Amino acid sequence: MKKYEGLFILNLNGKEDGVKDALDKISTDITAAGGKIETVQKMEKKAFARIADKRHSSGFYANVIFAGTPTIVAALTKKFSLNEEVFRVLFTLVPEPKAAK
Numbered sequence: 001m002k003k004y005e006g007l008f009i010l011n012l013n014g015k016e017d018g019v020k021d022a023l024d025k026i027s028t029d030i031t032a033a034g035g036k037i038e039t040v041q042k043m044e045k046k047a048f049a050r051i052a053d054k055r056h057s058s059g060f061y062a063n064v065i066f067a068g069t070p071t072i073v074a075a076l077t078k079k080f081s082l083n084e085e086v087f088r089v090l091f092t093l094v095p096e097p098k099a100a101k
Contacts, residue, residue: 001036001067001068001069002067002068002069002070002093002094003038003065003066003067003093003094004035004065004066004067004068004072004073004091004092004093004094005063005064005065005091005092005093005094006026006030006063006064006065006066006076006089006090006091007061007062007063007089007090007091007092008026008061008062008063008064008080008086008088008089009059009060009061009086009087009088009089010022010059010060010061010062010085010086010087011056011059011084011085011086011087012059012060012085013055013056018085019042019060019062020042022060022085022086023040023042023062023064025083025085026062026064026080026086027040027064029076029079029080029083030064030066030068030072030076033068033072033075033076033079034068034069034072035066035067035068035072035076036066036067036068037064037065037066038065038066038067039063039064039065040062040063040064040065041062041063041064041065042060042062043060043061043062043063044060044061045058045059045060045061046058046059046061056087059087059088065094073091076089076091077089077091
């Protein structure tokens with residue numbers, strides 16, 4: 001199993017108190033796909049530097065670190081693209097820590 005980091009931008013316009021519920025749903029989806037959640041870090045709401053769509057000028061950021069197989073990432077990308085609460089998601093592979101000499 002490899003370790004991945006998922007950066008989520010949540011679209012919760014008018015539902016600022018729904019961040020915890022959205023993160024719980026995301027964690028449940030990752031676990032259901034076969035991933036093992038290590039940490040969930042909720043960050044604050046940030047305004048976008050470039051606005052491509054006037055309906056989305058800011059979003060809540062969250063970072064999720066989980067372990068899983070490489071096929072999980074493709075399945076989760078597809079699943080979260082259909083979720084209206086997830087505006088953007090980016091998965092990256094967490095590099096293995098280097099041993100000290």
